Amino acid sequence: MSKILPKIWPQELHTKAKHLILKAYFQSWLSIVGQKYQKIVYVDGFCGPGIYENNEPGSPILVIKSAIDVLNKLNSTNNLRAGKVELYFFDSDKGRIEFLKNEFSKININNSWLNVFIEEGEFENKVFPIVKDLQRERALCGAINPSFFFVDPFGVTGFSLNIIGEIFKLNSSEIFLLFDIDGTDRILRAWGEKNEKIILNLYGEPSREELLKIKDLPDQKQRLQELRNLFKISLRNQKVAGIIPFSMFDSSAKILYDLIFLTSIRTGFLKMKEAMWKVDDSGGFRFSDADHGDQLRLKFLVNHEDNLWAILMDKFHGQKVSGLDIKNFVCYETIYLEKHKTAVLKKHESDDKSKKDSIIVSNRPRKYVYPEQASIQFPEQS
Ligand SMILES: C[S@@+](CC[C@H](N)C(=O)[O-])C[C@H]1O[C@@H](n2cnc3c(N)ncnc32)[C@H](O)[C@@H]1O
Structure with a gap:
């Protein structure tokens, strides 16, 4: 060439x-x-x-x-x-x-x-x-x-x-x-x-x-x-x-x-x-x-949160894991970033304990944060 x-x-x-x-x-x-x-x-x-x-x-x-x-x-x-x-x-x-x-x-x-x-x-x-x-x-x-x-x-x-x-x-x-x-x-x-x-x-x-x-x-x-x-x-x-x-x-x-x-x-x-x-x-x-025409951004109609949730469930379903475990997994074993992890965990927090696709979080200073020491219980696969 x-x-x-x-x-x-x-x-x-x-x-x-x-x-x-x-x-x-x-x-x-x-x-x-x-x-x-x-x-x-x-x-x-x-x-x-x-x-x-x-x-x-x-x-x-x-x-x-x-x-x-x-x-x-x-x-x-x-x-x-x-x-x-x-x-x-x-x-x-x-x-x-x-x-x-x-x-x-x-x-x-x-x-x-x-x-x-x-x-x-x-x-x-x-x-x-x-x-x-x-x-x-x-x-x-x-x-x-x-x-x-x-x-x-x-x-x-x-x-x-x-x-x-x-x-x-x-x-x-x-x-x-x-x-x-x-x-x-x-x-x-x-x-x-x-x-x-x-x-x-x-x-x-x-x-x-x-x-x-x-x-x-x-x-x-x-x-x-x-x-x-x-x-x-x-x-x-x-x-x-x-x-x-x-x-x-x-x-x-x-x-x-x-x-x-x-x-x-x-x-x-x-x-x-x-x-x-x-x-x-x-x-x-x-x-x-x-x-692309002159534009240099590629926008697919992909739902990152659903994708990442499926990946997390595949790995952690039914388990209680730490915020650090989840962070390490997302950052170093998937293509996703920490901001995606926080968004997907937020989306799957619910006060309604009967909801099947919800996580239960303990050991953290406030709602909707997932520090390294937090404990996160994932639901069973439905
Ligand atoms: C794709 S171009 C590089 C473009 C440049 N990196 C850029 O992004 O602007 C490849 C270059 O590699 C040079 N080249 C080809 N074989 C080479 C080799 N074995 N060692 C060093 N340079 C080589 C070519 O002369 C050419 O300039």
């Missing part, structure tokens, strides 16, 4: 949605880690030229401007602990790197905490030494240096399961990854020596047999689902605990790719969910160019 694209190209709507998620998450992440850690690392491994044909900013520009804002804000409120924020921008295309350098020259960085590196090169070659350095610092002095990697290639090639595994040895790292599920399926179907290498690079050798079974499934929808499930298993084997997918569709509602957020950090999981809810407030975590 990169061969036929010019140095800069028009921005599509789904790219804008991707950028909204990236920017919202990056700002939350830097605001949090900037208050706690000395050294922070961000890598945009497939950074592109920094500008689109219609003058829209690319990912590096969104990130550098957000970084300046966040760090200045933290500094002005005396909350800045980070002494060194390293931002790396890599692209294998020399022309795009030149474009990006030119775009950066228009920005007044003037910020002593920021160290910016813009370099031509292949993602894996460039990122490996950075990851090894972070691993060394951790091993030598136990330093926790939070790192966030944006992996946004064209298509299926350019990164491997191996590098994800190396990044996740760090414990304090996160990845926002474009997973070209449609391209993966096409390459899998045309299995051959070259394609086999590409797919196994992504899934790891132990997945070979499963991949061959998926390849022969006649239904594309089922293949895509199985490919997603298998990728999740491969990621879990690399010690990735939290995985949040967000699917992108084109203007004919055909799947383009999945954006996948990978983390082992609870706050990261929560903050990325918040960022994704901003872009898809249906909670479906999908964006389709087909659903």
Whole structure:
């Protein structure tokens, strides 16, 4: 794909949605880690030229401007602990790197905490030494240096399961990854020596047999689902605990790719969910160019409260659990946020003890609040 694209190209709507998620998450992440850690690392491994044909900013520009804002804000409120924020921008295309350098020259960085590196090169070659350095610092002095990697290639090639595994040895790292599920399926179907290498690079050798079974499934929808499930298993084997997918569709509602957020950090999981809810407030975590004119919000007629109630009942029916148990479950094991949890519990509180779908709450200071120490009795399934 990169061969036929010019140095800069028009921005599509789904790219804008991707950028909204990236920017919202990056700002939350830097605001949090900037208050706690000395050294922070961000890598945009497939950074592109920094500008689109219609003058829209690319990912590096969104990130550098957000970084300046966040760090200045933290500094002005005396909350800045980070002494060194390293931002790396890599692209294998020399022309795009030149474009990006030119775009950066228009920005007044003037910020002593920021160290910016813009370099031509292949993602894996460039990122490996950075990851090894972070691993060394951790091993030598136990330093926790939070790192966030944006992996946004064209298509299926350019990164491997191996590098994800190396990044996740760090414990304090996160990845926002474009997973070209449609391209993966096409390459899998045309299995051959070259394609086999590409797919196994992504899934790891132990997945070979499963991949061959998926390849022969006649239904594309089922293949895509199985490919997603298998990728999740491969990621879990690399010690990735939290995985949040967000699917992108084109203007004919055909799947383009999945954006996948990978983390082992609870706050990261929560903050990325918040960022994704901003872009898809249906909670479906999908964006389709087909659903949008100029508008960038997707509104489905989905009833979150009923959905979440069904999930809670499935898990807790007939049980008495604490407010903390419910909070942890909703925040870290569902796509929902704390505000959804409070709304659904409120809706199911009733003074009428004969109502079958009501909770009974004790050990709290007042009605309609569900603090961690509260006791909440769920009804039996009807
Ligand atoms: C989807 S574009 C990036 C867009 C950019 N992240 C943004 O959101 O504005 C992918 C970029 O990856 C670059 N690229 C392709 N293969 C690469 C590799 N192995 N390593 C680094 N960059 C690569 C391409 O030149 C292209 O500029």
